[in-house]
Amino acid sequence: MGPLRRKLKYDDGVMPARGCRACRRGRRGVWEARVPTQPWHPMTEPDRQDRTPIRERLIGLALMLPVTLSRMLPYRWRVPVAGWLTARILAPLAGYSRRVRENLALVFPDMPKAEVERIVRGVNDNAGRNMIELYSPEFVSRGRNASATGPGLELLLKAQAQGRPAVIVSGHLGSFNAARLRIVASGLRIACFYRQMRNRPFNARYERAMTEISEPVFVQNRAGVMQTVRHLRGGGTLAIMNDLNAHDGLPLDFFGHKALTSISAAELALKYDAPLVPVWARRMENGLDFEVHFEDEIPHTDPLTMTREFNRRLEARVRADMDQWFWIHRRWKDGTNPLGRQRAADLEKLERRYARGG
DSSP: OHHHHHHHHHHHSOOOOTTOHHHHTTOHHHHHTTSOSSOOOTTTSOOGGGSOOHHHHHHHHHHHHHHHHHTTSOHHHHHHHHHHHIIIIIHHHHTHHHHHHHHHHHHOTTOOHHHHHHHHHHHHHHHHHHHHHHTOTHHHHHHHTOEEESTHHHHHHHHHHTTOOEEEEEOSBBOHHHHHHHHHHTTOOEEEEEOOOSSHHHHHHHHHHHHHHSSOEEESSHHHHHHHHHHHHTTOEEEEEOOSOOTTSEEEEETTEEEEEOOHHHHHHHHTTOOEEEEEEEEOTTSSOEEEEEOOOBOOSOHHHHHHHHHHHHHHHHHHTGGGBOTTSOTTTTSSSHHHHHHHHHHHHHHHHHHTTO
16 A cells, blocks of 8 residues: 555545555556656656636536627628627626716716717627737738828838837727727737636637737736836837826826826837837727727826826827727726825826926
8 A cells, every 4th residue: 555655645636545445455457557657857747726617618618609690790790790790789788878877977977868879889889899909810900901101101111120118108089909900910919818717618719819919928026027027128119008097106197097007118119218108099980990099109208297198198089989998898997096195196296296396
């Protein structure tokens, strides 16, 4: 029993139950057949904690089921059908329509009800289209062939030719995935972040879809930050979405209200002497094609001034296409609550420091 138990533990980390019947009878051949031929190594030992439970697998399949079924439709029908289903059924059930109305009531309290409902439907429709486009191979050619306007593209290409890093800053307007495709088609080496989904099988498909658009993609964690630094030091271009409620951000004005906004994009641009270029991808009237606009760079001053300028430019773009921005997000959630007041104190200290030239 002793030698057999030691051998099994050495080979795969698994010991038979104490006093098992096979061992008592001396039937070592039964257990020997279960011993793997390769020697044990800490990196190859089975990790039972990584085994995805059946329930989680089933949930992952259920989350992908609408996408799988919709891919049976031609692309020209698939995308608008996904938008229609999201706007009319899924978004109201999930509470997204209510969130859009609440945000619009905060920012535009006098907006006519008919206009509010038009924006609600448009926002949810755009969200549904974005989801199905991510998992549609036909979307790749649409994004790569999108029209490109504005002075920022030439500036980014020049920086790359000189071996300089660059930072693209954008928001959830139209389809940033379409912008990624157009940026890559232009010859830029772009990296971006993504947030892992809780469901592991669904996240695996999501990660695969993200990398099929462009690589590399970094997870939003400490390891991702280190990868970002290496990418920028190597003269790469980094794309950052900077229009979400950031708990580590500062309460800056956006549509006349305080919204916690990260200043990290501006800090990176200053640290690595990289141009900070806003980029937007607007969905065209046919609902399938895009126009990607590369704005002129935001001048280097200090992180606060640069981020405020980004918010100003983003607001202007949103006002031009109100139904294409992600009003579903709780953008002003922490702007004035206790966290927002704490971050306001940090903002005052930072403003005083920059006023002294620090």
